[in-house]
Amino acid sequence: MVLLRSELGQRAEQYARANGLRYSLSYGQSPTVCFERYDDDSRHGNFLPSTYKAILKNPNWRHRLQKVHPQGRKSLPRNEHGTWRELDACTSSDALLMNVFCYPTTFRDGGVYSLLNVKSGAIPEFGFRARVRLANLKFDRTEVDMRLGDLLVEAKLTESDFQRAPKTVVNAYRDFSEVFSEQDLPQTSDQYLSYQLIRNVLAAYASDSALCVLTDERKPELIEAWYAVMRCVRPVDLRTRCKVLTWQEVAKVLPRKLQQFLNLKYGID
Numbered sequence: 001m002v003l004l005r006s007e008l009g010q011r012a013e014q015y016a017r018a019n020g021l022r023y024s025l026s027y028g029q030s031p032t033v034c035f036e037r038y039d040d041d042s043r044h045g046n047f048l049p050s051t052y053k054a055i056l057k058n059p060n061w062r063h064r065l066q067k068v069h070p071q072g073r074k075s076l077p078r079n080e081h082g083t084w085r086e087l088d089a090c091t092s093s094d095a096l097l098m099n100v101f102c103y104p105t106t107f108r109d110g111g112v113y114s115l116l117n118v119k120s121g122a123i124p125e126f127g128f129r130a131r132v133r134l135a136n137l138k139f140d141r142t143e144v145d146m147r148l149g150d151l152l153v154e155a156k157l158t159e160s161d162f163q164r165a166p167k168t169v170v171n172a173y174r175d176f177s178e179v180f181s182e183q184d185l186p187q188t189s190d191q192y193l194s195y196q197l198i199r200n201v202l203a204a205y206a207s208d209s210a211l212c213v214l215t216d217e218r219k220p221e222l223i224e225a226w227y228a229v230m231r232c233v234r235p236v237d238l239r240t241r242c243k244v245l246t247w248q249e250v251a252k253v254l255p256r257k258l259q260q261f262l263n264l265k266y267g268i269d
Helices: 002-018 049-057 059-064 093-101 111-116 195-207 220-230 236-240 247-251 256-266
Strands: 023-025 033-035 125-133 139-148 151-155 164-166 191-193 210-215 242-246
Touching: 002 023, 002 033, 002 256, 049 059, 049 093, 059 093, 059 125, 093 125, 093 139, 093 151, 093 247, 093 256, 111 247, 125 195, 139 195, 151 195, 191 195, 195 210, 195 220, 195 236, 210 220, 210 247, 220 242, 236 242, 242 247, 247 256
Parallel strands: 151 210, 210 242
Antiparallel strands: 023 033, 125 139, 139 151, 164 191
């Protein structure tokens, strides 16, 4: 994780300097580049100009930009806007997701729809709130990074894992035992590992959707963690709707200009 974060930081700083973009560095030995917003909202260094314009025109997409950076106050110098946003960071998987799926011509030739096995014309929805039934008949409004048609997408970049949660929390989901072979899931004595994946599989089950984990080929441990969870999915039809793709695989079907941007800024080719 440290090596990839360091590489992304170096690439982002070179990109910012080459394009005259305002940015700040986080504190610490391996600083993260955070791009500063412009007062007139004309540009944002973490996105191609045409992508940023498209984001601003879509209310759902624009709202996603407002996610507050969880360590902004402690790990970054103050900026004139007062609050750092999560998608300002060069390591943000959400920013990468929007860089790919908000680019104006990403879907033009149909290659992305085909790769993801999604019907043509579907529009990305970010921060989708899925309803997962709890045993007490209430709902957990699980946030999924993106919904595209009937596909739910969990996006990762430099994250080290998919989080973990106490077994009491996971056992509170109504369909948990029906969907998973509990004894085979990665776990400790009192916690289940890869909690985000477990929730997302349950969300896909509840909404009769497919689920794709998007990660970087430089993070093979995340791919292995996803396979460890997929193997434990009981319903065969649901298991076959679960898949993994790398950013590198997706990049191959993207428009040329976007490919160049991803290669230059993220080292994705």
